[in-house]
Amino acid sequence: MEKFFKNRQWLWAAMGAIGIFLISSFSIRHQHFVSDLGGFLGCLLLVGAYLGFNWSKIKQHDAKTIASMKMILVLVAILIVLEAVQQLLG
Numbered sequence: 204m205e206k207f208f209k210n211r212q213w214l215w216a217a218m219g220a221i222g223i224f225l226i227s228s229f230s231i232r233h234q235h236f237v238s239d240l241g242g243f244l245g246c247l248l249l250v251g252a253y254l255g256f257n258w259s260k261i262k263q264h265d266a267k268t269i270a271s272m273k274m275i276l277v278l279v280a281i282l283i284v285l286e287a288v289q290q291l292l293g
Contacts, residue, residue, distance in 0.1 A: 219248070
């Protein structure tokens with residue numbers, strides 16, 4: 204248990220859980236993509252939790268972990284772009 208708190212795994216787990224909760228604010232209503240600041244914060248927290256849990260692998264340049272990280276970041280960027288387009292087209 205002491206190792207759990209020493210390695211900050213509890214922080215990454217909390218960030219991931221809060222991120223998933225906030226991401227649930229993304230929804231599709233009446234053929235429109237709807238979100239708010241909570242959805243963006245949730246995405247950032249989830250990506251931060253992933254990076255935290257896998258930091259040692261990223262520092263070792265693990266190809267699979269880096270590819271997964273890039274894919275997650277691309278998906279988050281797509282969500283942000285879709286939200287921006289929806290706001291512009293109103």
